Amino acid sequence: ETGVTQSPTHLIKTRGQQVTLRCSSQSGHNTVSWYQQALGQGPQFIFQYYREEENGRGNFPPRFSGLQFPNYSSELNVNALELDDSALYLCASSSKITQGAYNEQFFGPGTRLTVL
C-alpha cells in the first residue's frame, strides 16, 4: 500500500506567477484535502474534493482552485501569487464513512512554496 505523495518537494516562484502542485492519494481513498501551513502554525484548510467535486472550502480566495481526477489524484492551482502564499502546502487523503464524516486523514510530505 503506497502512501500519499506530493510533487514537487520545493518550489520557488515570483509574485504574480501561477503554480500547480500535485498529489497522489493513498490507495483506496476517495477524498483529498489541501492545507496551507505557515511556519509555526497549524494547517489551514483550503478545500476538500470527493469524487471529483469540491466538497467543502475554507476561507481562501478564488485564486486557489483545485481538481480531483478519476484516479483520485489531485492538483492545487494558485494564481496571481502573493508573498503571503509562501508556506508548506499539504495534501491529505481519506475515505468517506457517513454523510459529512470522514475517516482519519493521511498526509503527504508537503510542497514548500517560496514566493519572492
Add this chain to the structure above:
Amino acid sequence: EDQVTQSPEALRLQEGESSSLNCSYTVSGLRGLFWYRQDPGKGPEFLFTLYSAGEEKEKERLKATLTKKESFLHITAPKPEDSATYLCAVQEFVYSSASKIIFGSGTRLSIRP
C-alpha cells in the same frame, strides 16, 4: 466563530516526566476530533480519532481523551523520540455531505534526556 485552541504552545519535559496537552474547541456539529504528530519539515502523522465524549484511545505512551468541550493528550514517561509538535484537529459538519477541518496551532513538545 469556530475555534480550536491548544495549550500550552510549548512544553519542555525531562525524560520520564508525564504531562498532558490540551485541545479546547468551540464548533457546532462535531464529526470527530483527531490528534496528529508532526516532525519538522514533514507532514502530520495520524495518531488518534475520537468521536464522542467519554471516548479514550491509547497507543504506546500516549492516551487521548474527549469531553464535550476539550480533548487531552496524556503522555506517560516520555522519551526524547516523543519530541515533536502535536496537532489537534476538529472535523465539523457543514452541509449535505461536506465537512470542514479546523486545526489548532499545535503544542511543541521537547523531551530532555
